[in-house]
Amino acid sequence: MHILFGAGGTGGHLYPALAVAEALISRVPDIRITFTGRKDKIEGAKVPVFGFDFLPIDVESFSITPSIDLLKKATKIYSAKQQIIKFMKREMCDAVVVAGAYISLPPGLAASSLKKPLFCMESNVNPGKAIKYLTAHSTAIFTSFEDSRLFFPEKHRSKLVFTGNPVRSDFEKLPPKYEAKLNLGFNPDLPLVLLFGGSLGAESINNFVQNNLKLLNRNDFSVAWQTGSDDKYSMIVKDNIKSYKYIDNMALFYAAADLIVSRSGASTVSEQTLTGTPSILIPLPSASNNEQFKNAEIMKSVGAACLVQDKDIERDLLDLIFSVIFDKDKLHEMSKNAKKLSMPNAAETIADIILNMIKD
Helix, strand or coil: CEEEEECCCCHHHHHHHHHHHHHHHHHCCCCEEEEEECCCCHHHHHCHHHCCEEEECCCCCCCCCCCHHHHHHHHHHHHHHHHHHHHHHHHCCCEEEECCCHHHHHHHHHHHHCCCCEEEEECCCCCCHHHHHHHHHCCEEEECCHHHHHHCCHHHHHHEEECCCCCCHHHCCCCCHHHHHHHCCCCCCCCEEEEECCCCCCHHHHHHHHHCHHHHCCCCCEEEEECCCCCCCCCCCCCCEEEECCCCCHHHHHHHCCEEEECCCHHHHHHHHHHCCCEEECCCCCCCCCHHHHHHHHHHHCCCEEECCHHHHHHHHHHHHHHHHCCHHHHHHHHHHHHHCCCCCHHHHHHHHHHHHHHC
């Protein structure tokens, strides 16, 4: 059996797909899995590390506004689709799994052309453009939120399966908080605030930390700050603040954190619900489908997170961090509420459904 995955662009699209791939291997050890995506994006770097084959394609994100640029990008999608069709025929692929965003289009369209099963993973509440387009071609669509049904045409809702968003297995068995803080070099007796903006960083969150370094550098709590790919931030700040360009062992940081300040991408939200980590969510304002705001709204509605608009960071975020990080009762309640949204076996559930539908 050979399954092709189309996933990447960001960690939020890649890591849930990797979790499903690992679950498939645990069930069918001799299954062959290939990922496709861009070699200059996160998938090009991370997929080989996980031991999977990688098929590079040349494809770009796009806006549907008519333009010469759109025509060029559409041509790339068509060329990548044809490349994948040849690959699938030659390597005898049985099915395709896509995880959203523009990288999903060529493999999704190739699966449709070859009449192979196409499984879509939609991690946000409301589907992105690629998943919307591929809905009619899909065999099944795995959703992370029950409310996603409201955003799909009624004629396709029978394809939806509410499974939750797959999370990497290293988030499932975390060390005790005290031990995790010691392992990371933080004072285990102090609360820890973890700030990050996803694998690429977030300029507004980084600017907030820079602008408030003196106020954040207190002796009654610690700060871990992932800056992302921008080199202009120093790797080690001072005293109780440490910065990191990229965090590979994010699960350990979750284990250590008492409070997370982050964007509200679907994978981040799923990790927070699985680990029960309280959070202050700052939706990405430029998200084309406003999906991050809807994710954060659901977390806020159940008392699992606080929500701050990106434009209000400088006005509201510092006081909110101070008010939450020292309130043990509030942190406990937020943690309990976050866990209520958790779907810990999402990857295994999706893997089982894929295997059963391919066999049928």
